[in-house]
Amino acid sequence: VHPTAVRRPHAITVQSENTAYTDEHITSKFFNRGAEVKLTEGQYLVTPTVQEYQFQTKRAISKTGLLMIGVGGNNGSTLCATILANRHNITWHTKQGIQQPNYIGSLLRASTVSLGQDATGADVHVPISDVLPMVHPNDLVLGGWDISGVTLDKAMQRAQVLDYDLQRQVAPHMALLGKPLPSIYYPDFIAANQEARADNLIPGEDKQAHLEHIRADIRRLKAENGLDRAVVFWTANTERYADIIPGINDTADNLLAAIRASHSEVSPSTIFAVAAILEGEPFVNGAPQNTFVPGVIELAERQKSFIGGDDLKSGQTKLKSVLAEFLVNAGIKPLSIASYNHLGNNDGHNLSAERQFKSKEISKSSVVDDMVNANRLLYKAPEAGAKGKDGKDAKGEHPDHVVVIKYVPAVGDSKRAIDEYYSEIFCGGRSTINIFNECEDSLLATPLILDLAILTELLTRVQYRKVGTDDEFKPLYSVLSLLSYMLKAPLVKPGTEVINSLNRQRNALESFLKACVGLEGSSDLLLETRIW
Numbered sequence: 001v002h003p004t005a006v007r008r009p010h011a012i013t014v015q016s017e018n019t020a021y022t023d024e025h026i027t028s029k030f031f032n033r034g035a036e037v038k039l040t041e042g043q044y045l046v047t048p049t050v051q052e053y054q055f056q057t058k059r060a061i062s063k064t065g066l067l068m069i070g071v072g073g074n075n076g077s078t079l080c081a082t083i084l085a086n087r088h089n090i091t092w093h094t095k096q097g098i099q100q101p102n103y104i105g106s107l108l109r110a111s112t113v114s115l116g117q118d119a120t121g122a123d124v125h126v127p128i129s130d131v132l133p134m135v136h137p138n139d140l141v142l143g144g145w146d147i148s149g150v151t152l153d154k155a156m157q158r159a160q161v162l163d164y165d166l167q168r169q170v171a172p173h174m175a176l177l178g179k180p181l182p183s184i185y186y187p188d189f190i191a192a193n194q195e196a197r198a199d200n201l202i203p204g205e206d207k208q209a210h211l212e213h214i215r216a217d218i219r220r221l222k223a224e225n226g227l228d229r230a231v232v233f234w235t236a237n238t239e240r241y242a243d244i245i246p247g248i249n250d251t252a253d254n255l256l257a258a259i260r261a262s263h264s265e266v267s268p269s270t271i272f273a274v275a276a277i278l279e280g281e282p283f284v285n286g287a288p289q290n291t292f293v294p295g296v297i298e299l300a301e302r303q304k305s306f307i308g309g310d311d312l313k314s315g316q317t318k319l320k321s322v323l324a325e326f327l328v329n330a331g332i333k334p335l336s337i338a339s340y341n342h343l344g345n346n347d348g349h350n351l352s353a354e355r356q357f358k359s360k361e362i363s364k365s366s367v368v369d370d371m372v373n374a375n376r377l378l379y380k381a382p383e384a385g386a387k388g389k390d391g392k393d394a395k396g397e398h399p400d401h402v403v404v405i406k407y408v409p410a411v412g413d414s415k416r417a418i419d420e421y422y423s424e425i426f427c428g429g430r431s432t433i434n435i436f437n438e439c440e441d442s443l444l445a446t447p448l449i450l451d452l453a454i455l456t457e458l459l460t461r462v463q464y465r466k467v468g469t470d471d472e473f474k475p476l477y478s479v480l481s482l483l484s485y486m487l488k489a490p491l492v493k494p495g496t497e498v499i500n501s502l503n504r505q506r507n508a509l510e511s512f513l514k515a516c517v518g519l520e521g522s523s524d525l526l527l528e529t530r531i532w
């Protein structure tokens, strides 16, 4: 038996007047400290601010379903097979020896945070998943939809991701998951090259009927499996962008009317998102398209439902969000970032079509914006009121940034990515960093789906109260931007800044989880090591 499979977490009890435990809840006090800055007569006037909050986390973990759209794809089938391998403790032979299942690559289950120091001054680290009660991936109930009706054992075979000896042993368990539920297929939204797969469809063209069908599926899956929570997760093909059309998808009511009228710009992913929202279940978008048109966001706000996205951040972009920040924060000026990838799986095939590639290009392209905007010593700010060619506010100086994706069937799921960072250094010098990254795409993406589903479930159990303003606890804001660490183009509350820096995303998550048990976020000040 693999040791991680039987490890029981040590319960964490915070002994402080700021933290209270009941059988039902953990309640904590949190002081949100910031500073308000005003530029007046040539000087910055900075006023420290503090606001007291309370967090209340329900301790009972929901029985949670992970309902994937695209469950028969590489990510979906790999996720099901690896959970089953973990659950049934299946070990398998590879040419290196015996391999045991694990959750490496999951931020929650395979990375740690420091709780503080022991008597000797050494940091005490615990898995992030121990900070608050979270669903264990082995306990997720699996299910979902696919336009391809291949059973999940065959879908795993088709994906060509897992070692044969694992496939062989896990296949009977996968076969029990059966065939994905029929799904919605609007050919205009995904590449034409996917058509041959589309043999498991909800009939008709009535989008309202499709919405009701998916809502009924969610309700039925919940009832049949006794679920308290169903995280609905898009891991289906990347769709083209939907046009944002005033009167059609710009508000919640317009979108609902557009669905009733079967308007052509309503995508399958938007129908799924609306279905989940109306069922009060969270929806996460693991692909880059703009599922969350303004009408979806407004609907989620109105229904107090949760949404998160967009696009899993598995390889190249994750590294970019670290490297670009490292360079800019080191005072070095990237002049260009050129990214090239090729891959040979079905995702790559779909992305070889122009309009689907465009969605990916957009989601990959804004990842350095916040680092650049934060350093106006290196990059000139836009002139006040200046407009760009598109009529929107000008961006200011920015490194050149291109993204190329090519489909090379031979390499299958093993994506290759080459990135060149070309930077200006001291007194006119130049530095070039080249990264060649070869990764098994679905084995990087699968743990991210797990983290997203598990965190989403947790965030549905956390409530907050602004002390002095709110009498009652209330749920978090609908757009779960705390999921940003796993997402390439994080969706945030409209009007707020997107944080792409991976370190800042992780710190935010760690600080939040700790705040919920009444602990301060990570402090790297370590003052006692710097003073007498």
Ligand code: NAI
Pocket (backbone or CB within 6 Å): 069, 070, 071, 072, 073, 074, 075, 076, 145, 146, 147, 148, 183, 184, 185, 186, 190, 197, 234, 235, 236, 237, 238, 239, 268, 269, 286, 287, 288, 311, 312, 313, 314, 345, 346, 347, 350, 441, 442, 444, 445
């Ligand atoms: P895949 O092509 O193997 O699987 C997608 C599945 O979705 C297919 O089985 C397809 O039949 C199904 N599908 C398409 N339209 C559907 C619909 N309307 N309803 C239900 N099912 C539908 O792709 P893979 O590799 O699993 O990736 C899935 C998504 O995740 C893609 O959009 C990809 O861009 C995104 N993604 C993947 C990453 C990775 O590293 N694998 C990283 C970032 C994003």
